[in-house]
Each structure stands twice: as C-alpha cells, then as structure tokens.
Amino acid sequence: MKFIHAADLHLDSPFLGLTSLPAQLAARVRRSTFDAATKIFDRALAEHVDFVLLAGDLFDRAEQSVAAQAYLFDQFTRLQTAQIPVVISFGNHDYATDQHQVVAYPDNVTVFGPQVTTTTLTLGSGETVAISGFSYPQRWVTADVAATYPAHAATDWHIGMLHGAVTTGGVNDHYAPFTLAELQPKHYDYWALGHIHQHQVLATQPPIVYAGNPQGRAVNETGARGAYLVTSRGRQLVPTFFPTAVLAWETATLTTQATTLVALGRAVVTWLTEHPAQLPTLTALTIKTTQPLSATDQARLADWPTLLQRTQRAALQAAQRYFVRLTVHATTTPLAAPQLDQDYWARGAAQVFTPANLQTVFGKLTQEPSLADWLEQVAPQDLQQAASQRLNQWLRGEHTDVS
Numbered sequence: 001m002k003f004i005h006a007a008d009l010h011l012d013s014p015f016l017g018l019t020s021l022p023a024q025l026a027a028r029v030r031r032s033t034f035d036a037a038t039k040i041f042d043r044a045l046a047e048h049v050d051f052v053l054l055a056g057d058l059f060d061r062a063e064q065s066v067a068a069q070a071y072l073f074d075q076f077t078r079l080q081t082a083q084i085p086v087v088i089s090f091g092n093h094d095y096a097t098d099q100h101q102v103v104a105y106p107d108n109v110t111v112f113g114p115q116v117t118t119t120t121l122t123l124g125s126g127e128t129v130a131i132s133g134f135s136y137p138q139r140w141v142t143a144d145v146a147a148t149y150p151a152h153a154a155t156d157w158h159i160g161m162l163h164g165a166v167t168t169g170g171v172n173d174h175y176a177p178f179t180l181a182e183l184q185p186k187h188y189d190y191w192a193l194g195h196i197h198q199h200q201v202l203a204t205q206p207p208i209v210y211a212g213n214p215q216g217r218a219v220n221e222t223g224a225r226g227a228y229l230v231t232s233r234g235r236q237l238v239p240t241f242f243p244t245a246v247l248a249w250e251t252a253t254l255t256t257q258a259t260t261l262v263a264l265g266r267a268v269v270t271w272l273t274e275h276p277a278q279l280p281t282l283t284a285l286t287i288k289t290t291q292p293l294s295a296t297d298q299a300r301l302a303d304w305p306t307l308l309q310r311t312q313r314a315a316l317q318a319a320q321r322y323f324v325r326l327t328v329h330a331t332t333t334p335l336a337a338p339q340l341d342q343d344y345w346a347r348g349a350a351q352v353f354t355p356a357n358l359q360t361v362f363g364k365l366t367q368e369p370s371l372a373d374w375l376e377q378v379a380p381q382d383l384q385q386a387a388s389q390r391l392n393q394w395l396r397g398e399h400t401d402v403s
Contacts, residue, residue: 044084051085085121090136162194214245273315
C-alpha cells in the first residue's frame with residue numbers, strides 16, 4: 001500500500017504585508033500555494049498511489065475563490081482519471097465549506113462531515129483500509145473530538161485523520177485538542193494530522209504525523225515544507241517526507257563593524273554573496289552594528305532599507321533573495337542619566353511577555369480570522385525586543401522607526 005498525506009494547502013493565502021515586492025515576484029508569491037500543491041498531486045500520479053489524504057485547511061478561508069475551487073476540481077479530476085481516491089477533512093480555516101461549495105467534487109472524493117465517521121477503501125491489491133475523520137463545523141472546535149474516534153476496524157489497515165492541536169493534557173485550546181495518550185490506544189496504523197505547519201513525527205509506533213504545510217506563507221514559516229509519501233513495509237506504515245515549496249522564507253542576522261551607511265551597504269552585499277539561496281527566498285535580515293553610526297547616518301536609517309533594496313537588485317537576484325524585512329539595530333552611545341535599570345527590565349519583561357498574557361491582552365480580537373492569524377505568527381520575544389527598542393529610543397529623545 002502507498003498513499004500521500006498532506007495538509008494545510010492554504011490556497012488563496014493573501015500574503016499580507018508584501019506590497020513592496022516587485023510585480024513578477026509578487027505574482028510568483030501569490031501562485032506559490034497553488035504551485036506547491038500541484039507538486040503533491042503530480043507526485044501522487046507519478047507514484048501511482050492508492051489514495052491521497054488531505055487533512056484540513058485546503059483553503060485559507062471559508063469563502064473560497066472561484067480560482068481555488070476550480071483548481072482543486074481540476075486536480076481531483078486528474079486523480080480520478082488515474083483511479084486515485086481522495087479523502088478530505090476540512091479544518092479551522094475552511095470550516096463548513098459545504099455551505100459555500102457550488103460545484104460537486106468528482107466521484108473519487110470523500111469529504112468528512114462534522115461528526116467522526118469512517119469510510120472504507122478496497123485497494124487494487126484486495127487490501128481494505130478504514131479511514132476515520134471529521135471536518136470542522138465552525139472555526140473553533142474545543143471539544144475532545146479524539147475521544148469519539150472508533151477502535152481499529154476489522155480491516156487490513158486503519159488510518160485516522162485529525163486536524164487539531166496536540167497538547168500534554170489539561171490545556172484549553174480552540175483547535176480540536178488531543179494528546180498522544182488518546183490516539184495510541186485506538187491501535188490505528190497511522191494518524192494523518194493537520195493544523196501545525198511544521199512537519200514532524202510525534203510518534204513512530206504507530207506513526208502520528210503532522211504533514212506541515214506545502215508552502216511557507218510568512219517569515220515565521222522557515223525550513224523545508226512539503227508532504228509525506230507513506231508506504232507499507234510488512235505490517236508497518238513508513239512515512240517519507242518530500243519537499244514541495246517553490247519559494248522559501250528565512251530569518252538571518254548580520255553583525256558588522258560598519259560605522260557608516262555606505263559600509264553597512266557593502267556588508268549586506270558581501271553577506272548576499274556568501275549566502276546564496278537554493279530557492280527564491282523572502283528574507284528578514286537583522287543587522288547589528290558593533291560601533292555607533294554618526295548622528296547624520298542614524299537620522300537616515302528610516303529610508304536606508306528601501307534605498308538598499310532598489311540599488312542592490314543585481315546582488316539580491318544573484319543570491320535569489322528579497323528582503324521582506326530589513327531591521328537595523330545600531331549601537332548607540334550609552335545613555336547618560338537616567339540609566340535604564342536592565343535587571344528590573346529583564347524581570348518585568350519575563351513576567352509580561354508571555355503567551356498567556358498575549359492571549360489576555362488581545363482577548364476577543366482573536367475571533368477575527370486575520371487578527372488570529374497575525375497573533376499566531378507573533379512570538380513574545382519579538383514584542384519584547386520591539387518594546388525595548390522603542391523604550392530606549394524614547395529615553396534618548398528619538399522617535400524614528402528604523403525597521
């Protein structure tokens with residue numbers, strides 16, 4: 001037996017905040033989720049798999065565009081021609097999708113409803129495979145859905161599909177929370193998970209696997225992105241990750257002794273030459289200077305990143321990089337009185353900048369999908385660093401944003 005496990009295609013991702021991209025690159029970014037998904041369907045056909053599992057968030061939002069719906073219909077039709085079934089569970093981004101779907105999928109597609117149910121496939125080899133799963137009826141599912149999955153059916157194989165958040169127990173989560181201790185006693189042969197965008201194998205006996213997303217969509221989604229080809233070896237199912245991303249995201253830090261903006265630009269070009277990317281890569285570069293800039297250059301920092309992007313296009317293209325964020329942390333002359341009490345700040349920051357406090361501060365604002373997505377991408381340490389920088393600027397009488 002052989003199948004593909006993928007999740008979190010996020011077709012129609014808006015890629016907010018990238019308005020400064022060159023037109024050609026912007027178009028490539030907008031196509032990227034579709035192009036990455038196509039690699040999954042191409043692989044399914046090339047491998048002649050027995051079926052394809054898509055574990056939630058096929059679309060980025062409940063209201064799918066005509067282009068995204070038509071794209072999936074065409075891909076499913078390709079698989080139908082090759083007699084490859086597709087099993088879908090919708091997630092928190094594309095919940096209640098049947099309310100918006102205006103074109104029926106081909107007959108090879110099975111879509112789970114809001115309750116856990118089981119569909120059974122009979123393969124060309126004569127093997128039988130039970131697949132259990134459900135789709136989100138609304139954006140948030142707080143109930144313990146994992147508890148409602150049935151025990152292993154009287155089939156050769158049994159697979160669970162679950163779009164949710166793994167926890168250690170006792171954690172209040174909005175996205176179908178579950179624990180490994182809940183899944184393992186079901187004695188399934190494989191758990192095909194969605195929702196977490198980083199691919200990872202949570203357990204091997206049986207495999208409990210997050211496929212991750214096929215294409216990174218923001219600067220916090222660095223590293224390889226793809227799906228899993230799962231094959232049977234005796235009585236075991238073995239997942240093998242394969243990459244699908246057509247562009248990458250990366251964060252990096254450059255420390256330099258440059259004391260002028262001209263020297264700073266040369267340091268960036270040298271860094272680009274020494275760090276070429278394998279794929280077109282949207283890069284967030286933080287530059288730290290070990291020596292103070294002059295007051296004149298310090299005042300020009302606000303415009304410098306944009307100027308650098310425009311004047312160093314050749315170096316950026318050669319390295320296959322584009323800076324989606326270029327932040328300069330320039331060393332400044334130590335503050336005269338009043339001095340900031342660093343120990344006090346560190347203790348206070350450790351208490352204030354925590355995930356729990358962020359959730360409390362933003363509160364019901366996270367019920368708005370776009371704000372919830374933004375909050376998922378913001379780390380407490382990022383807010384702490386921004387707050388520290390602003391506070392120091394205020395103490396020096398500066399109000400310029402250099403990021």
